[in-house]
Amino acid sequence: MTKLISALTAELAHDPSKALFQDAQTGRWVNRGQVEEDVARLKQRLVDNHIGKGDRVLIALDNSIFYPVLMQVIWELGAIAMPIANTTPQAELQNEINTNHYAAIFVQEKAVTWLTQQTDLQKNYIALNTIEEITFLLNPRAQAAHKTAKREVIEEDDLALILHTSGTTGKPKSVGLTHRLLYNGARHDRDSHQMTAQDTTLILMPMFHVNAQVMSLLQMRLAGGKVVIAKKFSASHFWQQVAGGKVTWVSVVPTIISILMLNSQAMAQYQEYKQRIHLRFLRSSSFALPLKKLTDFQKQFHTQILEGYGMTETASQCTINPLTAPKVGSAGKPFATELKIMTDSQTQTAPNVVGEIAVRGDHVIADYLESHPDSFKDGWFLTGDLGYLDEDGYLFVKGRKKEMINRGGEKVAPAKVENVLNELPFIAQAAVIGLPDDLYGEEVTAVVILKASQYSARLAREEITLYTKHRLAGFERPTKIIFVDQFPLNTTGKVVRPKLREQLLIAGVGGK
DSSP: OOHHHHHHHHHHHSSTTSEEEEETTTOOEEEHHHHHHHHHHHHHHHHHTTOOTTOEEEEEOOOOTTHHHHHHHHHHHTOEEEEOOTTOOHHHHHHHHHHSOOSEEEEOHHHHHHHHHHSOOEEEEEOOSSOSOEEEEEOHHHHHHHTTOOOSOOOTTSEEEEEEEEOTTSSEEEEEEEHHHHHHHHHHHHHHTTOOTTOEEEEOSOTTSHIIIIIIIIHHHHHTOEEEEOSSOOTTTHHHHHHHTTOOEEEEOHHHHHHHHHOHHHHHHHHHHGGGOOOOEEEEOSSOOOHHHHHHHHHHHTOEEEEEEEEGGGTEEEEEOOTTSOOTTSOBEESSOEEEEEETTEEEOSTTOOEEEEEESTTSOSSOSSOOGGGEETTEEEEEEEEEEOTTSOEEEEEESSOOEEETTEEEOHHHHHHHHTTSTTEEEEEEEEEEETTTEEEEEEEEEEOTTSOOHHHHHHHHHHHHHTTSOGGGSOSEEEEOSOOOBOTTSOBOHHHHHHHHHHTTOOOO
């Protein structure tokens, strides 16, 4: 039994009557004893269907109090959880299932019918304390293939979780997080935030992200605290959920902070519930908050904001601002992580010099599942992000070497969006870049050259919007569409995205 499994099972066995998970929508709590019962029942059902060590389980579900039950069951079986967005388009979900040998599949109810119509997946049902009933799908071929090939011992370096982080080519990189990496990441998160059993967090981030899985869920479970789980962020319900769940901290992205400051319902609700709000802090990551926005939020809502820096490849965070000595504008100091700045492959020791951020530690992957040796050097993970350390050792993140678009914490691969756009017959060429956006950090911007005499810009914009709606996840769809006559090209004919972005910013392009 790994340290991760031991910690989770010990938590449930201790004080079974203590509340553990709350459904933010209904306000209903389930206690440790009820969760322990659910884990045992679901685990036995999967064992009866020959799910075990090394099997892969696909998850495309909404956030719910059932989600952490499912994750614990998968890990106790020695299986591997592979969560993806619950908004994954039907064609992409179908392709994911067709190309991978998943032993079990947990998807939204609306997806069950068409999946069983097109495949030989078998339905199974179970009712639990944390969910009235859930239908899940079993793959008889995958089960048969693994019936006699499972080892019972689960080891620290066995894979527990596979998450996808998009590459600049449009092909996702697969990040394999082991039991050891997850446990170490959650332990460091707990210690850096000084979490105790008296703390409660509210999960707003999607649970197919490392932020929700490790930063919020596993950190609190290792601390012995409680977790309120919302299906998604709602500005008009945020302060009510914080007050009702007696929440002490929340992990957010800057977009959420911006929306809370702009939403009149949120501001009115804060006034209604402020006597019942006892937040220690909001932890913000993904991209830096403007200084004025950070200080205005803290003044308006009487809540400290702590900024940090992390990624999927590091099982959540690398740096965090110390609770007692935050430096506004920085991502804080390394915690249980070695971090250095590299310029021209050389370590930079002088302060305030911008270079690539490199990290290593007991929570950092050594490679992707599909090997990418260019992302690693002498045991260091090269993040592709640019930044510098000041004279006090605080990290300031300045941007990315990679061309990824960061929209409200979601990473968008330009090439993936371009591939979809280029399927449209009236588009001669498309380039996708990120332009600054006050609310989401970056806006997914499609820059398009139309074929002569095909469509007007107005009609083309409508067609692009409709087409991408059914072929891309919500966060991947272009929110700005710009038509141009030509692109800046390099000597090999490739679009120079940084130059294109610069040209548009100089031209003051605004609006869709």
